[in-house]
Amino acid sequence: MPNQTQPQHPVQRERKKVPFRGGGFKPRPIRFVAPFVFLVLVLFWEFGSQTGFISNLVLPAPSEAFHAFMDLYNSGLLWKHVSTSLYRLVFGWCIGTALGILVGLLIGLFSLARASLLPLTSAFFPIPKIALLPLFIIWFGIGEGSKVATILFGTFFPTVIATYGGVDNVERGLIRMGQSFGMSRFSIVRKIILPGALPAILSGARISASIAIILLVAAEMIGAEYGIGAYVLMAGSLFATDQLIVGVAMLSILGLCVSWLIGRTEKALLNWRG
Amino acid sequence: MQISIENLSHCYGAIDVLSNVNLTFNPGEIAVIIGPSGCGKSTLLRLMGGLEEPCQGAAYIAGQVPEGSLNPLTYIFQDFALLPWRSVAGNISLVLEDHKLSKRESEAIINDVLTRTNLSEFHDALPRQLSGGMKQRVAIARALAVRPAFLLMDEPLSALDSQTRELLMDDLVELWAREKFSACYVTHNLGEAVRLGHKVIVLSRRPGQVRDVVEIRIPLEERRERSAELEDVQQQLWQMMREEALAADRELADA
Numbered sequence: 001m002p003n004q005t006q007p008q009h010p011v012q013r014e015r016k017k018v019p020f021r022g023g024g025f026k027p028r029p030i031r032f033v034a035p036f037v038f039l040v041l042v043l044f045w046e047f048g049s050q051t052g053f054i055s056n057l058v059l060p061a062p063s064e065a066f067h068a069f070m071d072l073y074n075s076g077l078l079w080k081h082v083s084t085s086l087y088r089l090v091f092g093w094c095i096g097t098a099l100g101i102l103v104g105l106l107i108g109l110f111s112l113a114r115a116s117l118l119p120l121t122s123a124f125f126p127i128p129k130i131a132l133l134p135l136f137i138i139w140f141g142i143g144e145g146s147k148v149a150t151i152l153f154g155t156f157f158p159t160v161i162a163t164y165g166g167v168d169n170v171e172r173g174l175i176r177m178g179q180s181f182g183m184s185r186f187s188i189v190r191k192i193i194l195p196g197a198l199p200a201i202l203s204g205a206r207i208s209a210s211i212a213i214i215l216l217v218a219a220e221m222i223g224a225e226y227g228i229g230a231y232v233l234m235a236g237s238l239f240a241t242d243q244l245i246v247g248v249a250m251l252s253i254l255g256l257c258v259s260w261l262i263g264r265t266e267k268a269l270l271n272w273r274g
Numbered sequence: 275m276q277i278s279i280e281n282l283s284h285c286y287g288a289i290d291v292l293s294n295v296n297l298t299f300n301p302g303e304i305a306v307i308i309g310p311s312g313c314g315k316s317t318l319l320r321l322m323g324g325l326e327e328p329c330q331g332a333a334y335i336a337g338q339v340p341e342g343s344l345n346p347l348t349y350i351f352q353d354f355a356l357l358p359w360r361s362v363a364g365n366i367s368l369v370l371e372d373h374k375l376s377k378r379e380s381e382a383i384i385n386d387v388l389t390r391t392n393l394s395e396f397h398d399a400l401p402r403q404l405s406g407g408m409k410q411r412v413a414i415a416r417a418l419a420v421r422p423a424f425l426l427m428d429e430p431l432s433a434l435d436s437q438t439r440e441l442l443m444d445d446l447v448e449l450w451a452r453e454k455f456s457a458c459y460v461t462h463n464l465g466e467a468v469r470l471g472h473k474v475i476v477l478s479r480r481p482g483q484v485r486d487v488v489e490i491r492i493p494l495e496e497r498r499e500r501s502a503e504l505e506d507v508q509q510q511l512w513q514m515m516r517e518e519a520l521a522a523d524r525e526l527a528d529a
């Protein structure tokens with residue numbers, strides 16, 4: 001550069017660091033916090049019960065609930081209750097989800113199916129399926145049928161809605177790509193649309209699984225001999241609050257297990273999302 | 275094989291997008307289509323490849339489809355259109371799976387096209403691990419796998435930054451020098467047009483009509499060196515495009 005006569009700015013000694021104002025808004029996972037909070041809560045509860053700060057009438061101590069659990073275990077009925085419930089849950093949820101994915105795909109793919117089935121789905125989805133339980137009992141009998149049917153219907157509609165929403169959101173560009181390479185319609189559905197809708201279907205499965213557990217308990221409260229819901233109902237009618245807590249805790253653990261399983265499935269099937 | 279477009283017009287509802295287009299595309303030649311944005315370039319390409327039906331006129335294929343071509347008219351898209359849940363090899367295998375090839379045959383094809391596009395080491399990579407330029411190379415490899423007679427390329431470099439674009443242009447020139455593929459290449463970038471086109475078709479603003487066809491006789495391989503001569507052609511094209519682009523820019527979207 002040629003020597004230009006520029007006005008010289010003197011370097012100023014008086015200076016401040018530019019204040020930092022970014023960061024935040026991005027929660028990170030921290031390990032061991034959740035179990036710690038849980039432990040503190042239970043300890044506080046036990047301590048409160050021991051000192052009489054929490055009356056036994058209001059809430060039984062965790063140790064009492066644990067005794068009730070051991071009683072249940074020793075009576076040999078624990079597995080009976082749990083397995084009966086699990087059977088109903090798995091059976092109802094699997095069939096409801098499978099049918100839901102099928103109907104959701106039909107709604108997502110075909111105009112006629114969309115025009116006819118979507119209004120029906122929207123009409124049936126908000127009905128609390130518990131309200132239909134008496135009807136299900138008449139249709140499917142007081143035994144397993146009505147309970148499985150309640151769960152089936154309860155999981156069917158949210159799955160339909162999640163699936164057809166997922167199909168709608170599959171990038172049109174990918175479908176056009178499939179067509180441009182002369183892929184058959186069936187191949188496009190199986191290799192492009194289904195995997196593309198899978199994230200939505202799995203988050204639908206998360207919701208339908210919680211709905212299934214809620215309906216399971218409701219259905220088992222009517223005319224069931226075994227099952228976690230029956231156990232809770234019996235405990236409630238006897239005001240055996242310690243057993244009630246055991247039942248509720250089992251439901252909560254069941255919910256955690258289901259959510260963990262779906263999380264694993266998501267990790268395995270959606271690892272391409274990174 | 276030759277593609278000809280005869281008296282082709284297209285409209286979306288009340289909007290005329292293309293009006294009375296007549297063009298021929300010859301084998302072994304890269305024909306570039308340029309025009310202001312929204313003039314119907316992508317629409318024209320979709321009509322040529324049979325992804326949409328024209329309102330009037332038609333696109334025709336003349337002559338014999340080359341033997342062994344699995345998908346004569348094959349697209350390369352601006353947004354790559356790779357399945358994010360399939361690896362590089364899986365994305366290529368996707369377009370072979372409907373063609374009743376044995377596992378060995380399709381593996382041989384995949385390895386062959388990956389070698390030809392210098393992608394062999396990315397065989398098992400997922401699309402999210404690749405840069406934009408690499409993704410488009412995979413899309414080119416996928417297109418080559420079905421042995422196309424005509425490549426239909428819709429702004430294949432427009433989603434890339436300018437350095438990557440230069441690199442990929444060199445790749446395409448090299449590929450053409452080796453394989454003499456036929457292509458219809460849509461772009462709004464005049465630099466790409468004069469580097470890659472044997473002839474440049476200039477469309478007017480919407481409704482798109484053929485305004486002019488400019489032949490560039492300089493061989494593709496020499497164009498990097500002879501950029502001064504290309505500059506003249508580019509200026510000439512820009513003069514044609516300028517008023518169209520200016521007018522297109524001032525149009526109301528819903529008028």
Ligand SMILES: Nc1ncnc2c1ncn2[C@@H]1O[C@H](COP(=O)(O)OP(=O)(O)O)[C@@H](O)[C@H]1O
Nearest residue numbers: 286291309310311312313314315316317318480
């Ligand atoms: N599927 C469609 N439905 C309605 N209008 C469309 C559709 N596709 C394109 N158009 C309209 O047609 C015109 C040309 O679009 P396009 O071919 O994508 O232009 P280009 O690729 O030259 O930018 C635009 O005005 C666009 O809004």
Ligand SMILES: [Mg+2]
Nearest residue numbers: 315316317429
């Ligand atoms: Mg376009």
